[in-house]
Amino acid sequence: MADLIQPRTLRGFRDYLPALMIPREHLLEQARRVYRSYGYAPIDTPALEYLEILGGKAGEESDKLIYHFKDHGGREVALRFDLTVPFARFAAQYINQLGTPFKRYHMGPVWRGENTGHGRYREFWQCDFDTIGVTSNASDIEVALVIHDLMRALGFERFEIRINNRLVLNGLLEEMGLAKQGAPLLRALDKLPKIGAEAVMAEMAEKAGASRAQAERILALAAMQGNNREILTRLEREFGTNPRAADGIARLRELVTVVRDAGIAEERIRLDLSIARGLDYYTGTVYETFLTDKPDIGSVCSGGRYDNLASLYTKQVLPGVGASLGLDRLLAAMEELGLLPKVCTPAPVLVVQFAAEYVGAYQHMARQLRGEGIGVEVYPEAKKVGQQLKYAEARGFRVALIAGPDEFAQGMWQVKDLQRREQINVPATEVAAAIRKVLSIT
Amino acid sequence: MADLIQPRTLRGFRDYLPALMIPREHLLEQARRVYRSYGYAPIDTPALEYLEILGGKAGEESDKLIYHFKDHGGREVALRFDLTVPFARFAAQYINQLGTPFKRYHMGPVWRGENTGHGRYREFWQCDFDTIGVTSNASDIEVALVIHDLMRALGFERFEIRINNRLVLNGLLEEMGLAKQGAPLLRALDKLPKIGAEAVMAEMAEKAGASRAQAERILALAAMQGNNREILTRLEREFGTNPRAADGIARLRELVTVVRDAGIAEERIRLDLSIARGLDYYTGTVYETFLTDKPDIGSVCSGGRYDNLASLYTKQVLPGVGASLGLDRLLAAMEELGLLPKVCTPAPVLVVQFAAEYVGAYQHMARQLRGEGIGVEVYPEAKKVGQQLKYAEARGFRVALIAGPDEFAQGMWQVKDLQRREQINVPATEVAAAIRKVLSIT
The missing domain is CATH 3.30.930.10 (Bira Bifunctional Protein; Domain 2)
Known part of the structure; x- marks a missing residue:
């Protein structure tokens, strides 16, 4: 070399x-x-x-x-x-x-x-x-x-x-x-x-x-x-x-x-x-x-x-x-002057990846949210959830969107507010509204 | 030289x-x-x-x-x-x-x-x-x-x-x-x-x-x-x-x-x-x-x-x-391919200038419209109205907004659709709505 x-x-x-x-x-x-x-x-x-x-x-x-x-x-x-x-x-x-x-x-x-x-x-x-x-x-x-x-x-x-x-x-x-x-x-x-x-x-x-x-x-x-x-x-x-x-x-x-x-x-x-x-x-x-x-x-x-x-x-x-x-x-x-926000991502939402087999479902949800003007990144690898959440916090994401086998079985998504460290479970149709609430978009 | x-x-x-x-x-x-x-x-x-x-x-x-x-x-x-x-x-x-x-x-x-x-x-x-x-x-x-x-x-x-x-x-x-x-x-x-x-x-x-x-x-x-x-x-x-x-x-x-x-x-x-x-x-x-x-x-x-x-x-x-x-x-x-629109202005509305004394009123109205997301240019000179309208058409403006002594006396503005060559007179409070209608913004 x-x-x-x-x-x-x-x-x-x-x-x-x-x-x-x-x-x-x-x-x-x-x-x-x-x-x-x-x-x-x-x-x-x-x-x-x-x-x-x-x-x-x-x-x-x-x-x-x-x-x-x-x-x-x-x-x-x-x-x-x-x-x-x-x-x-x-x-x-x-x-x-x-x-x-x-x-x-x-x-x-x-x-x-x-x-x-x-x-x-x-x-x-x-x-x-x-x-x-x-x-x-x-x-x-x-x-x-x-x-x-x-x-x-x-x-x-x-x-x-x-x-x-x-x-x-x-x-x-x-x-x-x-x-x-x-x-x-x-x-x-x-x-x-x-x-x-x-x-x-x-x-x-x-x-x-x-x-x-x-x-x-x-x-x-x-x-x-x-x-x-x-x-x-x-x-x-x-x-x-x-x-x-x-x-x-x-x-x-x-x-x-x-x-x-x-x-x-x-x-x-x-x-x-x-x-x-x-x-x-x-x-x-x-x-x-x-x-x-x-x-x-x-x-x-x-x-x-x-x-x-x-x-x-x-x-x-x-x-x-x-x-x-x-x-x-x-x-x-x-x-x-320290007036700049410490945000390194233009998208507020990170979808956590549980397994590669769900990437289609993640991107389907992500595209719906993007269509409503909400930026969404899908994590590219099925690493440990904790590692993915650390990445989300370091980059300044506001919301983590989580769905694994249990959630898919129930048709639910977990919406996690990364600043307040609170989460709620909602059906797919209510994900956008729940995210808007965290982001305070009215 | x-x-x-x-x-x-x-x-x-x-x-x-x-x-x-x-x-x-x-x-x-x-x-x-x-x-x-x-x-x-x-x-x-x-x-x-x-x-x-x-x-x-x-x-x-x-x-x-x-x-x-x-x-x-x-x-x-x-x-x-x-x-x-x-x-x-x-x-x-x-x-x-x-x-x-x-x-x-x-x-x-x-x-x-x-x-x-x-x-x-x-x-x-x-x-x-x-x-x-x-x-x-x-x-x-x-x-x-x-x-x-x-x-x-x-x-x-x-x-x-x-x-x-x-x-x-x-x-x-x-x-x-x-x-x-x-x-x-x-x-x-x-x-x-x-x-x-x-x-x-x-x-x-x-x-x-x-x-x-x-x-x-x-x-x-x-x-x-x-x-x-x-x-x-x-x-x-x-x-x-x-x-x-x-x-x-x-x-x-x-x-x-x-x-x-x-x-x-x-x-x-x-x-x-x-x-x-x-x-x-x-x-x-x-x-x-x-x-x-x-x-x-x-x-x-x-x-x-x-x-x-x-x-x-x-x-x-x-x-x-x-x-x-x-x-x-x-x-x-x-x-x-001729796919580009022939528009040379980023603002859809031109305010015609009757006289310099009205520029404050024109800019006041223009700033209200800008605040609602409507781009407005105020013509910088009190040229003949016909000349100003020609300028508006050549640049691709969609709407001319006109107010002279008569309109100011009545508290009205003329909203002129430059494509359809139609105009209506409306009070100041209804100008934005009238323009939105012409621009088909719902």
């Missing part, structure tokens, strides 16, 4: 065992359900694309992270590092066929060869949703509604969606004669929670030539406190004369109003003028989402409005707005 | 637009539901692994198809070309932690740099399920049940699962003194439908030294016709004295019996002694699945029993049995 190959994964990559993959699939299903419920349609694009398409878009820093190589035909190809660039290429290619407005979601893995740190992986899933082809504020507002419903569907009660509109800051910059320094100023502002006010002001001076008074004015805007109505009133008073800022403030006011009218608790949305988002291409509303009990993991769902998605690939101007759920970051946080 | 980059995908790769992605997601959901209902647990592994792990497993021919390259750290890495090799590595790494029997499913993309032909892509999804750690026939039988439920869940009524057991043929080869030539003989036999009996016999002579009489005897076994019971009776009479063949025949008989006892129509399973499967590692039951109305696309769900999954990575012997659904092949066939 040849030497064994050591079974291992690459640094920065991970396997998903059932105890982690079951909740991950649950999160993906919930995200899919929410996106679909708003009419976002699914798309998919290849993991591999021409390097020419994927590179050169997000700056040198991103380019270094891209996995790329020559394929069998000598083409320079690369693994996608996000879902935004492929969507831009996709939109340029098909938008005339698809028509606008076009709403899509896209969930899939992306790859970045970056340093692996706390909770950072080189392969992780993104779950993006966007509406393109419209500048209407109704689409911006909808993004906030989707994030809200998404967080609720993922099981969170305590979270806050922080919203800003870059037009407000851009209006202020315009007033101060700094309109062209927007990008470096926003990048500096984005670092505020990490490096503090003094360092931000220093960067603003160095990278954008902002005076101390100008930098202080920007930071004062970012630091504006109060409830949403107070903030809107102050913004209108202080910046409402600039047409650009006034547009941004009006859009924020409409968002707050509609979100309330739609029936969402006001405290779920918080206007926060410090939310800048590091990416240059956002031009209007921007969103970040924080878990109240775990703010340190950063935003778990972020996005914004952009003026033009696909300018590298088409002359057609495609404005849009959307956000991205950081699914694996959220999952890693839930894992750390 | 810089020159535009031509938006395009690599040869052999494809985008999934909503009209194709919606049914693909539906197929994936159905597969997931069926696998879970039998207690197979989900896992995932990285797309990228050490070349050492992925290469050298499936022979030189496969190795040439593997996308591989040096990563940023100088490691030789590769994209997985199937889900079996990663599962073998995974099993070797975690089986002591997971315990046996271990049942898993794994659905994800794989990559092969092979020639692109009719319906062949360089990136496609596989949906595998396996039970490892047991030799019990109950697991083999379950694979047939899963394939059956899977095909039904995917919407097929007319299909046939063809089953064989390699032990029967191996018993015959043993009798003829050809036991050691099993692999080349099976590879030749696997080509029977493509190249015909004469060419198969020639290959058997050339590659395995089989005489014409021996080759004829093998082909006679493969050609055995009749219903399942007739075939089992003939097999027992002709080959039952060889212990290996007798074991295989007994396992096939038990399978046929249990499948019937479990309540599955007998014609769905057909014993077919010509089913060999090209892959060397199968040692017992083998499965192929054909669509009655489209047999030329080949088997859409195939698999078998193997003696040892992970021998390259561990000394622990891990027997198992499973199969793989060729999801994208199935989808491509459905596309060609």
Whole structure:
């Protein structure tokens, strides 16, 4: 026999065992359900694309992270590092066929060869949703509604969606004669929670030539406190004369109003003028989402409005707005917090096997239960009952269904509640109802 | 402005637009539901692994198809070309932690740099399920049940699962003194439908030294016709004295019996002694699945029993049995056959927008409907109603929900059936019921 190959994964990559993959699939299903419920349609694009398409878009820093190589035909190809660039290429290619407005979601893995740190992986899933082809504020507002419903569907009660509109800051910059320094100023502002006010002001001076008074004015805007109505009133008073800022403030006011009218608790949305988002291409509303009990993991769902998605690939101007759920970051946080149930089976019921001759009867019963939506595993071997029950408990099965010679002679099945360690004997026709009772399905 | 980059995908790769992605997601959901209902647990592994792990497993021919390259750290890495090799590595790494029997499913993309032909892509999804750690026939039988439920869940009524057991043929080869030539003989036999009996016999002579009489005897076994019971009776009479063949025949008989006892129509399973499967590692039951109305696309769900999954990575012997659904092949066939509905939206209801001031009321109604499981898109702009209705029809929405100043004054909503071109006006509390009626949800 040849030497064994050591079974291992690459640094920065991970396997998903059932105890982690079951909740991950649950999160993906919930995200899919929410996106679909708003009419976002699914798309998919290849993991591999021409390097020419994927590179050169997000700056040198991103380019270094891209996995790329020559394929069998000598083409320079690369693994996608996000879902935004492929969507831009996709939109340029098909938008005339698809028509606008076009709403899509896209969930899939992306790859970045970056340093692996706390909770950072080189392969992780993104779950993006966007509406393109419209500048209407109704689409911006909808993004906030989707994030809200998404967080609720993922099981969170305590979270806050922080919203800003870059037009407000851009209006202020315009007033101060700094309109062209927007990008470096926003990048500096984005670092505020990490490096503090003094360092931000220093960067603003160095990278954008902002005076101390100008930098202080920007930071004062970012630091504006109060409830949403107070903030809107102050913004209108202080910046409402600039047409650009006034547009941004009006859009924020409409968002707050509609979100309330739609029936969402006001405290779920918080206007926060410090939310800048590091990416240059956002031009209007921007969103970040924080878990109240775990703010340190950063935003778990972020996005914004952009003026033009696909300018590298088409002359057609495609404005849009959307956000991205950081699914694996959220999952890693839930894992750390011990929020994941210790269940390694997607089926709640295990049928114990007494003897191979009963497998037909077991599978007959199991298929009836599956037909009613109850997942059932039939143990594949006629091992000792005690061993099979140990297996059931270790995997997190809720119910054991037992029938041996005695039960078959009487036409009965034993339904065993593995948590309460109680059992009852019922005829075949009542097995489903008895299991539903244990599982508390009404 | 810089020159535009031509938006395009690599040869052999494809985008999934909503009209194709919606049914693909539906197929994936159905597969997931069926696998879970039998207690197979989900896992995932990285797309990228050490070349050492992925290469050298499936022979030189496969190795040439593997996308591989040096990563940023100088490691030789590769994209997985199937889900079996990663599962073998995974099993070797975690089986002591997971315990046996271990049942898993794994659905994800794989990559092969092979020639692109009719319906062949360089990136496609596989949906595998396996039970490892047991030799019990109950697991083999379950694979047939899963394939059956899977095909039904995917919407097929007319299909046939063809089953064989390699032990029967191996018993015959043993009798003829050809036991050691099993692999080349099976590879030749696997080509029977493509190249015909004469060419198969020639290959058997050339590659395995089989005489014409021996080759004829093998082909006679493969050609055995009749219903399942007739075939089992003939097999027992002709080959039952060889212990290996007798074991295989007994396992096939038990399978046929249990499948019937479990309540599955007998014609769905057909014993077919010509089913060999090209892959060397199968040692017992083998499965192929054909669509009655489209047999030329080949088997859409195939698999078998193997003696040892992970021998390259561990000394622990891990027997198992499973199969793989060729999801994208199935989808491509459905596309060609015109079996896919022309729907480009996952939501059945479009709310027409009269004016931005109503967006709060629209989203309020929409959220109520979403809460009842009805997908609702709110049109993002206050365009002409006719234009919005055209959009609704082009995307395949079923219902338009309309309310303007008159309706809001009366507290009414117009529910418009877009297929029948009928509408009714109902109060807000009756909108959900009216929509359910159009959608025929009871």
